[in-house]
Amino acid sequence: MKFKILSLLLALTLNGCGIFNESSESPPTLNRTDYALGTYITVKTPDIPVTAASALDKAFARLFGIEMIASAKNPESELFYVNENAYGRDIIVSDELYSLLHTGRFYAQLTDGAFDIALGSIVELWGIGTENARVPEAYEITEALGNSGFEQLVLSEGERTVRFLREGLRIDLGAIAKGYAANEMKRVLVESGVTDAILDLGGDIVVIGSDRRIGIADPRNSAEICAIVTISDKAVMTSGDYERFFDENGVHYHHIFDGTTGFSADSGIISATVIFECAMISDVLSTAFFVMGVERAVEFAATMPEIGYILIDNEMNFYYSENIEIEIIN
């Protein structure tokens, strides 16, 4: 079935997904866009009353607050302090950071390390998405691998403390904190009375309201879409090899790492989308599925039947769950 795309209302150009609208006449909306978490974040709502404007302000304030806790890059953040200081001693952290670390470690265990919040030393070494991106020497990768892995992270619930067992261990919440921030922004908006809105976090989409058509970026031409899903009150989060990368000597190096090799994950999947009510779990599992590859991801997803997924492999084959409403565009 072919679809004529008349307008793409929100940025499809960034990565992941975008809003697909067949009508050229859109109702008036209230928009706000800001730069955070290394990307552009837009909230768009047709709920125009004055309260919606203040709801948007509150939602963005929440986003910036989370960035100051969970950013591995900002030297002023709480996580940055932990990364610099938690080797061999217990650091007391905020409830919010503790809960992100605890949840992150839980999913690292559940996915057998396909998703792992403790790959920060590998992420830093490769520098993908920064001006220092490079292919490291083999010994550097071996060293970074030794300084990686959620098993090296000690959390103590009672005292809310964090400790590292390796000096070079670094936590990176890049594959969970965006989803968490999306959940929090949604919560603030809904609590403020917003009943209809689209949140676009650099191409990861959260919908408040019903029956929104969301385009999935074509991983081999991310300005176009290759599928449309119709969702209500859900998140659509995508991990792809086309979002942050560099090519050298014919090899494609991207930002999603395999903690068993220290190299970019090479499972055959080039785009993994997870559709679920909770944006944080969608974020985590899209990264995990990307690393797992089709067979392992489909097997894993069978244990969580409420999760929707779309996996695209390097031959542009689609694998998707039966619980989603999807149209593939040829």
Ligand code: FAD
């Ligand atoms: P996802 O697949 O959801 O996440 C991939 C990211 O998670 C990688 O970039 C890496 O950081 C990490 N990762 C890689 N492999 C794994 C794995 N196997 N398991 C778990 N995690 C993995 N970007 C900037 O350029 N500048 C910033 O200042 C900046 N600040 C940020 C602050 C916060 C709080 C967050 C959440 C993100 C920030 N980012 C920033 C973006 C971040 O670096 C990631 O690139 C981004 O979150 C990737 O999201 P994604 O949806 O594209 O991919």
Ligand code: MG
């Ligand atoms: Mg993710």
